[in-house]
Amino acid sequence: MLRRSLVTVAATAVVVTATGLPAVAVNNYPEEQSEAAASVLDSALLQNELLAAAYSDAGNVSNAGPNQGNLNVELLGSELIHLGDIEVPLDEILDFGQAGALVSRSEASSPADAYAVSGLAGADGGVELDGQTEDFGLASVDVLSVARLLGVDSLTDEIVDQLLIEAGALAAEVDAEDGVIADPDDVGGLGQYRVADLDLYVHSPLIEDAASSIFDIGGSIDTAVEDLINTNLDDSALTGLFDTIPGVPTPSITVDSNMQENLFQSVVGEPITSANQLITIDLSTGELTVHLDKIVDNPDETEGGLNELPPNFELIDDTTYPLVAETIHELMQDVTRILIGAIEDSLNSVTINIAFTDESPLGNLDVSWSLPLADAVNGNFPEAENNSTGTMAPVAEILVGTINTVGPALAPILGPVYDLVISDEGDNIFELLINDLKTDSVTAPIREVLSPVFELLAQIISIQINHQVTESSDTETSFDLSALSLGLLPGANELARINLGNAAVRVQGDGGYPGIDPELSVDPSVVAPGDDTETTGTGYTPDSTATVQLEDPAGDPVGDPIVVDTDEDGGFVVDVPVPDDAEPGSFTVVGTDDTTGEAAEAPLTVQLGGGGEECTDPTITADPTSVMAGEDVQVTGTGFPRNENVIVRLLDLDGNQIGDSVTVLVDDDCGFTTPITVPEGTPPGVIIVDAQPEDGGEGAQTPIAVVGGNDGGDRELTAWFEHETRTAGQSQTFYASGFDEGETVAGWVTSDALVLPNATADADGNVEWTFDVPADFEVGTHVGTATSLEHGDQASAEFQVVASSVSGGGDGDGNGGGLASTGANVAALIAAMVLLLGAGAVMIKRRREISQAFATAMGRISGDKPAV
Numbered sequence: 001m002l003r004r005s006l007v008t009v010a011a012t013a014v015v016v017t018a019t020g021l022p023a024v025a026v027n028n029y030p031e032e033q034s035e036a037a038a039s040v041l042d043s044a045l046l047q048n049e050l051l052a053a054a055y056s057d058a059g060n061v062s063n064a065g066p067n068q069g070n071l072n073v074e075l076l077g078s079e080l081i082h083l084g085d086i087e088v089p090l091d092e093i094l095d096f097g098q099a100g101a102l103v104s105r106s107e108a109s110s111p112a113d114a115y116a117v118s119g120l121a122g123a124d125g126g127v128e129l130d131g132q133t134e135d136f137g138l139a140s141v142d143v144l145s146v147a148r149l150l151g152v153d154s155l156t157d158e159i160v161d162q163l164l165i166e167a168g169a170l171a172a173e174v175d176a177e178d179g180v181i182a183d184p185d186d187v188g189g190l191g192q193y194r195v196a197d198l199d200l201y202v203h204s205p206l207i208e209d210a211a212s213s214i215f216d217i218g219g220s221i222d223t224a225v226e227d228l229i230n231t232n233l234d235d236s237a238l239t240g241l242f243d244t245i246p247g248v249p250t251p252s253i254t255v256d257s258n259m260q261e262n263l264f265q266s267v268v269g270e271p272i273t274s275a276n277q278l279i280t281i282d283l284s285t286g287e288l289t290v291h292l293d294k295i296v297d298n299p300d301e302t303e304g305g306l307n308e309l310p311p312n313f314e315l316i317d318d319t320t321y322p323l324v325a326e327t328i329h330e331l332m333q334d335v336t337r338i339l340i341g342a343i344e345d346s347l348n349s350v351t352i353n354i355a356f357t358d359e360s361p362l363g364n365l366d367v368s369w370s371l372p373l374a375d376a377v378n379g380n381f382p383e384a385e386n387n388s389t390g391t392m393a394p395v396a397e398i399l400v401g402t403i404n405t406v407g408p409a410l411a412p413i414l415g416p417v418y419d420l421v422i423s424d425e426g427d428n429i430f431e432l433l434i435n436d437l438k439t440d441s442v443t444a445p446i447r448e449v450l451s452p453v454f455e456l457l458a459q460i461i462s463i464q465i466n467h468q469v470t471e472s473s474d475t476e477t478s479f480d481l482s483a484l485s486l487g488l489l490p491g492a493n494e495l496a497r498i499n500l501g502n503a504a505v506r507v508q509g510d511g512g513y514p515g516i517d518p519e520l521s522v523d524p525s526v527v528a529p530g531d532d533t534e535t536t537g538t539g540y541t542p543d544s545t546a547t548v549q550l551e552d553p554a555g556d557p558v559g560d561p562i563v564v565d566t567d568e569d570g571g572f573v574v575d576v577p578v579p580d581d582a583e584p585g586s587f588t589v590v591g592t593d594d595t596t597g598e599a600a601e602a603p604l605t606v607q608l609g610g611g612g613e614e615c616t617d618p619t620i621t622a623d624p625t626s627v628m629a630g631e632d633v634q635v636t637g638t639g640f641p642r643n644e645n646v647i648v649r650l651l652d653l654d655g656n657q658i659g660d661s662v663t664v665l666v667d668d669d670c671g672f673t674t675p676i677t678v679p680e681g682t683p684p685g686v687i688i689v690d691a692q693p694e695d696g697g698e699g700a701q702t703p704i705a706v707v708g709g710n711d712g713g714d715r716e717l718t719a720w721f722e723h724e725t726r727t728a729g730q731s732q733t734f735y736a737s738g739f740d741e742g743e744t745v746a747g748w749v750t751s752d753a754l755v756l757p758n759a760t761a762d763a764d765g766n767v768e769w770t771f772d773v774p775a776d777f778e779v780g781t782h783v784g785t786a787t788s789l790e791h792g793d794q795a796s797a798e799f800q801v802v803a804s805s806v807s808g809g810g811d812g813d814g815n816g817g818g819l820a821s822t823g824a825n826v827a828a829l830i831a832a833m834v835l836l837l838g839a840g841a842v843m844i845k846r847r848r849e850i851s852q853a854f855a856t857a858m859g860r861i862s863g864d865k866p867a868v
Helices: 073-077 143-149 205-232 235-243 259-268 320-345 373-377 389-405 407-423 424-461 821-838
Strands: 034-042 058-061 067-070 082-083 087-088 094-099 102-110 113-121 137-142 162-167 172-179 192-195 199-203 251-255 277-284 287-293 349-359 363-370 461-472 476-488 496-508 519-523 532-538 545-551 557-565 574-578 585-591 599-607 619-623 626-628 632-638 647-651 656-664 673-679 685-693 700-707 716-722 731-737 746-750 754-760 765-771 780-788 794-801 853-855 859-861
Touching: 034 172, 034 407, 058 067, 073 199, 087 277, 087 700, 094 192, 094 585, 102 277, 102 731, 102 746, 137 143, 143 424, 192 461, 192 476, 192 496, 199 424, 205 251, 205 320, 205 349, 205 407, 205 424, 235 251, 259 320, 277 320, 277 685, 287 424, 320 407, 320 424, 349 373, 349 389, 363 389, 407 424, 424 461, 461 496, 519 585, 532 545, 532 585, 545 574, 557 574, 585 632, 585 673, 619 685, 619 700, 632 647, 632 685, 647 673, 673 731, 685 746, 700 746, 716 780, 731 746, 731 780, 731 794, 746 765, 754 765
Parallel strands: 034 113, 058 102, 172 496, 519 599, 626 700, 716 794
Antiparallel strands: 034 058, 034 102, 034 496, 067 102, 082 087, 094 137, 102 113, 113 172, 137 162, 162 199, 172 192, 199 287, 251 349, 277 287, 349 363, 461 476, 476 496, 519 532, 532 574, 545 557, 545 585, 585 599, 619 632, 632 673, 647 656, 647 685, 685 700, 716 731, 731 765, 746 754, 746 780, 780 794, 853 859
């Protein structure tokens, strides 16, 4: 269940920090051709390199080495760090008091050869990366002290009074030979590093106080057990065992449960670790530890964990606290299970007390028998206690003798209540009780602690594993590696970094990555908020990764970084989204080579409406317009919303989908082109190509004909309209000729698509259709097409729809006949509808809603597209 695949979250490689830190820390011998440096600790907060931090360096020629530095904890702790005008001893925020024998070694043996390593002193005098973790000791960073020095003090001591980042092994090694920096372990980029036992340690009075709540829960369980047994114990069967003894009164029966301390110790007696190993909590001390090394998972299921991470891996991000909160929930479920398990183990602390008492002037009867429930069920019975006096003593002796012989008869009486307590039914009772009490008294306080802890961490500190800084050219390469790097006040204005386990080299040569010269381009370069831009990178490290980040006009990151794999040529293509709420302005897309740290940029303009005029009036065309079943049609759309998906499909005239749909992305010019296949077995006839934006916006349709063949040969088909111009509502007739007698011919009119009923060619090979020009036919050219459904050949003709003022309201031949009144227009509309119904025409519209549908024997007319 542990979080996120590593390849999707690697941060971009760092070239220059925001505080003027050098791009690479190894810059002690700028006049020499190669150099090396290594240390346990390095930071711009320090005035200069600290010999006490196991610092060593080397410069080719003047100080080639090998040179070694050793950790001096006492001296190191007294060094001063500088935060603005504030100076404080290093050991106020960083403690190496438990560190082992840590050393570093640096050597620059030639212009192209250098070596740096920091780690554990080896027995042979060398430096080891892979010693025992306990030999490295422990280094810790006091996060609360850092926060208060930075002026961030959101946590009070009542919530958290100690917050530490603790690390065991911290080591790094960089080796350059012949100008090439080695990658000896083939993971995590160049060089190699080691981090172990990385924890976030929290001490909280609230967690410590939660222990008393566990004790209270134990008391509530005692009460519940007593009530359960009292309710279900067969008292009459128990007292009936003694009915035959004369002079003995009916005994009293009480139940005492004293499991509280046992239950308390089962939870508080030792630390509890979650099943995923992420969190350990010790309620007795108020300590909680988040094992940060358990946050990462490895996609290839290797065991490297922290030591196989990509460069500059941010260990804590916005997925961390939800994971921690989920783990706390599961841990509290473990507490419930521990308590329920402890109930069964503690049932000898539950006693069934039977007391016989009677007082008289001549003596008292006082016989008691306390039965530990678990022992009694298992056949182990203590003896009865007799404190009787006077004349009741003989009766008591008989009673005690009877008690000491009836043990076997108790098992059938006590067994059922014992079984009930440990049964699923009993577990459910206790689980409900525990969870009800635990949520407010234990779980909530722990979350109350951790939520502000992670909010504080997000404000003040970045925890990076495998921190790398690289500069590379055709002649020189610098590479700086830190096992653990803590960035203070992370973000665009990061204050500084504290680097632990460091090694760095600078050598002559290209580092083994010749020709790395990243270039970046975006298409389109002008987008609207909410759109994507296709980003293309070239010249990056082949078969590696690059990180692409959108930055706003101020240079701040917008959205999450995108890690993309490069191909064998060092190229990649990735879509970079622009948030819906992005303000218009000049943005930048930055692509960083994760291997070398080199970056390229491309400008991106965000403006309302994107890169052109608004996309309106969607229209589609199909080519060809007559096809056989099984063939493709090329569909071209214009006027659709840019960068939106459009679903293209085929419909019959009743609106039923034919075959599979195709989803296509509209380009920046508001258009698209896509093939779609007419399924095998589709019968001859007119079908509709339908294109609708996925966002529910306006779409478009156009008819095509499915034909039985394409063997029309050389015959000449002719088509014409009776009137060259028409106004909306006027009658028009479409003619075609050249067909065979009895041949079925499909007809339609576009641009606004009007499907006409199939016609049968007469003895002269002629067909005709009469229709009223629909009211919403746009002014302009409209094309009629007649298609043979048998042979697939076609004939087309055009006519113009004009405004009524142009035609004078006449019939297009100068014969007048226009309707002048509103009433007449209504009458014409009704007449047009009747004619269309009679003809069986189908009007296809762009709007998605179906406003009207009329079925006829020959087809369907609709004020919209066919029903979907």
